[in-house]
Amino acid sequence: MKFSMLDKASNIVAISPRLARRTLLAMASSVIVTPLLWAAGVSVSRPSEAFKDKSIEDVMRTLFGDANIPLSDVIQITMTDLAENGAVVPIKIQTKFKDVSAISIIAVENPIPLIAKFSLGKVTSGFIATRIKLAKTGDVVAVVETTEGIFQARKKIEVTTGGCGVSDR
Amino acid sequence: MMKSIKVRTTLKNGSVTVRMFVRHPMHVGGPRKNGDSYAPHFIQEISCQLNGEIVMQGHWGPGIAENPYLSFIVDNAKVGDALAFRWSDNQGGTDVFETKL
Numbered sequence A: 001m002k003f004s005m006l007d008k009a010s011n012i013v014a015i016s017p018r019l020a021r022r023t024l025l026a027m028a029s030s031v032i033v034t035p036l037l038w039a040a041g042v043s044v045s046r047p048s049e050a051f052k053d054k055s056i057e058d059v060m061r062t063l064f065g066d067a068n069i070p071l072s073d074v075i076q077i078t079m080t081d082l083a084e085n086g087a088v089v090p091i092k093i094q095t096k097f098k099d100v101s102a103i104s105i106i107a108v109e110n111p112i113p114l115i116a117k118f119s120l121g122k123v124t125s126g127f128i129a130t131r132i133k134l135a136k137t138g139d140v141v142a143v144v145e146t147t148e149g150i151f152q153a154r155k156k157i158e159v160t161t162g163g164c165g166v167s168d169r
Numbered sequence B: 001m002m003k004s005i006k007v008r009t010t011l012k013n014g015s016v017t018v019r020m021f022v023r024h025p026m027h028v029g030g031p032r033k034n035g036d037s038y039a040p041h042f043i044q045e046i047s048c049q050l051n052g053e054i055v056m057q058g059h060w061g062p063g064i065a066e067n068p069y070l071s072f073i074v075d076n077a078k079v080g081d082a083l084a085f086r087w088s089d090n091q092g093g094t095d096v097f098e099t100k101l
Helices: A002-040 A048-052 A056-064
Strands: A075-078 A082-085 A089-095 A100-107 A114-120 A124-132 A138-146 A149-161 B005-012 B015-022 B043-050 B053-060 B069-074 B082-089 B094-100
Touching: A048 A056, A048 A114, A056 A100, A056 A114, A056 A138, A075 A138, A075 A149, A089 A100, A089 A138, A089 A149, A100 A124, A114 A124, A124 A138, B005 B082, B005 B094, B015 B043, B015 B082, B043 B069, B053 B069
Parallel strands: A082 A149
Antiparallel strands: A075 A089, A089 A124, A100 A114, A100 A138, A114 B053, A124 B069, A138 A149, B005 B015, B015 B069, B043 B053, B043 B082, B082 B094
16 A cells, blocks of 8 residues: 555656646746736726616616615615705715725716615725716715625615706806 | 815814815816817726825726815824825826825
8 A cells, every 4th residue: 555655656756747837837827917917906807788778677687687685774875864955965885894895975866876886806905985976856866886785775865856867157 | 187186185183174175187078069078087086095095996987076185084093193094097107195294
C-alpha cells in the first residue's frame, strides 16, 4: 500500500513541470485580470427596458424578475409626507444592510415610474439622498439589493402640485 | 461649456460624505402651454470614481428633479484620495469634475 502511494506521488512529480507551467499561466492571467476588474469598480449597463415600463409591476418584473420582494424595516425613507411642489421633492434612503449593491427609487404614480437606479461599490454605504419629481399622490418605493437579498420599503406621499405636467417653459 | 458640477465633501472618521450639485434642466419632454412641444433632455448616467474605481453609478430617468442634487457616503477614504465625477445626458452632453479630498 505504502509503496503504491509513493508511486503515485512520484507520478505527480513526473508531470509537475507541465502542471506548473499551466498553473503559472493561470496565475499570471488571473493576476492580469483582477486589477482590471478592480479598477473598473461597479459598472452596470443601463436598465433601458425598465425606464420604458409604464407601471410599477412591470418595472419590478423587468428589474428583479418575478421574485417576491419583502418589506423591510431596516430601510428608511426620509421624505416629507406632504409635497407641495411635486417638481422638487427631497428624498433620503438609508439602510443598515451591509454590502448594498444597488438602490432603486420608484414612484408608483409617475408616468415613468422608475426614477433612478444607483449601483454602489463595496466601499459605498447604503445611503442615497437626492431630489425627485412626483406626478401625483402615491407610494414611493425604495428597493435595496444586498448580498442577503432584495428588500423594499414604501412611503405614501401626498402631492399638491404635480411635477410632471405641462411645462411653463 | 460652463462647469456644471459642484461638489462638497466632508471627511470624518475615514468615510466621506459627498454632496454633489449638477446644473442641468432635466426636461421630461412633452407639451408646452403654448401648444408646441419640447424634447426630453435629462442625465442618463452619473458616476463617481474614487482613485479610479467607480464607487457609485446612477442610471437616471427624467424623474430626478431639475438641477440635480445627489449625496452618498464612501467609506475607506483618506486625505489625498482622488475623486472624479462624470455625467452624460440623452442628447450627448457630458461633463467631468475632478477633485482631491
